[in-house]
Amino acid sequence: MRSYNQYCALAKALDVVGDRWTLLIVRELIIQGPCRYTDLRNGLPGVATNLLADRLRDLEEVGIVRREEAPPPVASTLVHLTERGRALWPAIRELGRWGGPLLAEPGAGEDEEFRTHWLAVPTWLHLVDRRPKDKPIAIEVRSGQDAMVIETEGGEVRTRAGRAEAPDAVIISPPKPFLGLITGRLDLAQAEERGLRYEGDATALTRVLPDRAQSTSRRTA
Amino acid sequence: MRSYNQYCALAKALDVVGDRWTLLIVRELIIQGPCRYTDLRNGLPGVATNLLADRLRDLEEVGIVRREEAPPPVASTLVHLTERGRALWPAIRELGRWGGPLLAEPGAGEDEEFRTHWLAVPTWLHLVDRRPKDKPIAIEVRSGQDAMVIETEGGEVRTRAGRAEAPDAVIISPPKPFLGLITGRLDLAQAEERGLRYEGDATALTRVLPDRAQSTSRRTA
DNA sequence: CCGCATCCGGGGCGATACTG
């Protein structure tokens, strides 16, 4: 991106990460961890391959990512975030928080690309461990073709891309009712009416859901 | 901006505020408050006039700003942030925090545009009121052609564009030593060696400076 | 002077094809 040529912290930040696709690339690396080029392409539907290559070069130059050759069994170059790159997390988190309500708007999600692991940030924002002393749990979420895991660890809730080894529950749902549930706009019964399904331990779900999602929704029955 | 067409909170946010100049316009409205078109132009050196007009239209459409005719003494249309627009503050704050270190890099600030009120965010990030029970103070800062005010109020430090009525101190300084002082990289004596000057009550300054800026710098004397 | 609209040149971006 052309520089704004302003001696201002925000303008300088946007000089570096204001280019199209740049913050979305960082999003992928934050959620997925170290990625191959192809992993990034899969997580960034719509990006032109030359643009992705250009951006990775730029991001490496400014010290946000680093490329490393993975050892023999993998034999592939992996893109890592540097410490400076991970420092973008608060900015991405707050931009995502601001954008969250747009996902609930009518028409949002129609004819749009989707990956389950994109739910990791909003999920992390809204869930809490209501029984931090109980033994840790893991919940697998399948909303698109890929999967995401919600884990409790030391009273904190963590989310990440991928599958769980032995999940206490598995949620299979279109993105909207799942988001309605975790943001508290819907309770579990209402989310199920809208297409959310789960298998396994229901108490694992209620353990991490916010207050407003706890009701059994007799009012709508 | 063209939509990313992704059902993802970050992508949706960038669909709305990812266009060039958009977040800088919001920056101006956050720091300066309601602005005339010309105020925005002054605070956004380098912007093309048509782009500014386009962006204001876009921002109005998505509900981030609102235009209002000011009553007769002013007789001008003022651009306000809506509640949804003010909600961008955390994202702008964190992007600015991330970009802050770039202002200290060698060469930064040379041949770049500058406005004193751009220091409002970094100043707010770093200063604290170390004597919240004492009576409130105001410090005026003049670094470019315009001015900025640091005020204590109820134990909080506030910053805003403009001049103070009866400041307890006035700082006149190039931006870099001022930033060095408030971030704690320089103490007062070191900042003065690099061009910072002040008039008025020195204790007003030390009241709001962070720990590391408190030393009298005998080590460099 | 304020608040734009219009015009034009350049380059960032998007889509696809191709390669080691």
Place this chain on the structure above:
DNA sequence: CAGTATCGCCCCGGATGCGG
């Protein structure tokens, strides 16, 4: 798998014009 090459479009930047 990990990119490069090419091409067309449209966003953006800069200048100018213009009504209130």
